[in-house]
Amino acid sequence: MAMYEFLCEGCGHRDDLIRKMDDPVITNCPHCQQLLFQKQVSAPRFQLSGSGWYETDFKNTKASASPEKKETKKND
Numbered sequence: 001m002a003m004y005e006f007l008c009e010g011c012g013h014r015d016d017l018i019r020k021m022d023d024p025v026i027t028n029c030p031h032c033q034q035l036l037f038q039k040q041v042s043a044p045r046f047q048l049s050g051s052g053w054y055e056t057d058f059k060n061t062k063a064s065a066s067p068e069k070k071e072t073k074k075n076d
Contacts, residue, residue, distance in 0.1 A: 009036040
């Protein structure tokens with residue numbers, strides 16, 4: 001899912017909404033109910049839903065969990 005920035009040209013209300021690509025277009029402003037609510041061009045943002053690889057694999061790892069470097073000695 002992606003997060004989109006919307007702006008009402010009538011009342012100036014701004015909102016960030018999480019939307020799927022196949023969700024219907026929103027044109028009604030939730031604040032003033034005018035048909036002037038438009039998606040803005042802004043930096044892309046997204047939100048991962050559910051327990052993804054970040055949540056399960058990387059978020060709670062500690063430095064001690066990383067593999068330690070082993071010193072090798074050369075026999076001369």
